[in-house]
Amino acid sequence: MTTTPPPHPGAPVPFTHGERVLLTDRKGRRYLITLRAGADFHFHGGMVAHDALLGQPEGSSAVSSRGQRLLALRPTAGDWTVKAPRGAQVVYPKDQAMIVNLGDIAPGTTVVEAGAGSGALTCALLRAVGPSGRVTSFELRDEHADVAERNVAERFGGTPPNWELRRDDVLTGLAGLDCDRIVLDLLDPAAVLKVAVDALHPGGILVAYTPTVPQIMRLREALDADPRWGLAQTTETLVRPWHVDGLAVRPDHRMVAHTAFLTTARRLPGDPGAEPVPAAEPEPALEPEPGSEP
Ligand SMILES: C[S@@+](CC[C@H](N)C(=O)[O-])C[C@H]1O[C@@H](n2cnc3c(N)ncnc32)[C@H](O)[C@@H]1O
Numbered sequence: 001m002t003t004t005p006p007p008h009p010g011a012p013v014p015f016t017h018g019e020r021v022l023l024t025d026r027k028g029r030r031y032l033i034t035l036r037a038g039a040d041f042h043f044h045g046g047m048v049a050h051d052a053l054l055g056q057p058e059g060s061s062a063v064s065s066r067g068q069r070l071l072a073l074r075p076t077a078g079d080w081t082v083k084a085p086r087g088a089q090v091v092y093p094k095d096q097a098m099i100v101n102l103g104d105i106a107p108g109t110t111v112v113e114a115g116a117g118s119g120a121l122t123c124a125l126l127r128a129v130g131p132s133g134r135v136t137s138f139e140l141r142d143e144h145a146d147v148a149e150r151n152v153a154e155r156f157g158g159t160p161p162n163w164e165l166r167r168d169d170v171l172t173g174l175a176g177l178d179c180d181r182i183v184l185d186l187l188d189p190a191a192v193l194k195v196a197v198d199a200l201h202p203g204g205i206l207v208a209y210t211p212t213v214p215q216i217m218r219l220r221e222a223l224d225a226d227p228r229w230g231l232a233q234t235t236e237t238l239v240r241p242w243h244v245d246g247l248a249v250r251p252d253h254r255m256v257a258h259t260a261f262l263t264t265a266r267r268l269p270g271d272p273g274a275e276p277v278p279a280a281e282p283e284p285a286l287e288p289e290p291g292s293e294p
Pocket residue numbers: 088089090091114115116117118119120121122138139140141144168169170171185186187
C-alpha cells in the first residue's frame with residue numbers, strides 16, 4: 001500500500017481540509033486540531049472557524065470570536081508525540097532521539113520493536129529507517145494496537161508498506177525473525193533476551209527503555225551472564241528547558257525530570273571460550289585539535 005503523508009512543517013503549500021494543525025495561543029497553550037471545512041474550534045478564548053485557516057499559508061493566524069489570536073503551524077514530530085491520542089504512556093521526544101542515536105537506527109536498518117503502545121516510538125523508528133528499512137512492532141493488547149495503528153496511519157497518511165504490526169507476545173512472536181536492531185519498551189526486557197539473542201544479527205544492537213532501577217539491574221545481570229551480549233551501557237537523558245526573557249535568563253522552574261533509562265548492548269558471536277566483554281566505556285571527552293588554544 002502506498003502512503004500520502006501530510007505536508008511536513010515548512011512545506012510551501014496552503015492548509016487543506018483533513019490536515020492536522022497546531023494552534024498556539026498568546027500564552028503558549030497548544031491545541032492539535034484537524035482542519036475540516038465548515039467546522040469550528042472552541043477553546044477558553046472563544047471560537048475560531050476552520051475556514052479562516054483553510055487555503056492559508058502555514059504561519060497564518062486566526063482571530064477568535066473573543067479577539068484572541070491563534071498561530072497555526074504544522075506539527076513537528078515532537079508535537080505529534082505529546083499531543084496525539086494515547087493508549088499507553090509514550091516515549092518522549094528526548095528519549096526517541098537518543099534511542100535512534102544510541103541504537104544507530106539509520107536508513108535501511110531492520111528493527112523489531114515491542115510493545116508498540118501508542119505508536120509514538122514506532123513513528124520515530126519508521127522515520128529513522130526510511131523507506132529502505134523495515135519496522136516490525138509487537139503489541140499484546142488489542143486496544144493499544146488499535147491506537148498505534150491509527151496514530152501511525154495518521155502520521156504517514158496510511159499504513160507504511162515497510163511496517164508490520166503484530167498483535168502478539170514478542171516472547172513467542174520473535175522466534176524465527178531476524179533483524180539488525182531490537183527496541184524494547186515493556187515491563188521485563190530481561191525476559192525477552194533469550195529470544196532476542198537468536199533474532200538479532202551479530203553486531204546488532206539492543207535498546208531497552210526502562211523507567212525503574214530494578215529493571216536495569218535485572219537486565220544488566222542477564223546481559224552480563226550471556227557472552228553473546230557485550231558493550232552494555234545505561235544512560236539517562238535530561239533535557240532542561242531555559243526561561244529566556246530579557247535579563248531573566250535562567251533554567252525553567254519545571255522540566256520533565258524523569259522518564260526512563262536507556263540500556264544498549266551489542267550482539268556478539270559469543271564463541272565458546274571467548275574473553276568476557278566489559279561494559280562500554282563512557283563516551284570520551286572531545287580531544288582538542290592539535291595546535292588549538294588550550
Ligand atoms: C509503555 S507501552 C509502549 C509505548 C510505546 N513505546 C510508545 O512510544 O507509544 C508498553 C506496551 O508494551 C506492551 N507489552 C507488554 N509486554 C508485551 C509483550 N510481551 N509483547 C508485546 N507487547 C507487550 C503493553 O501492552 C504496552 O502497550
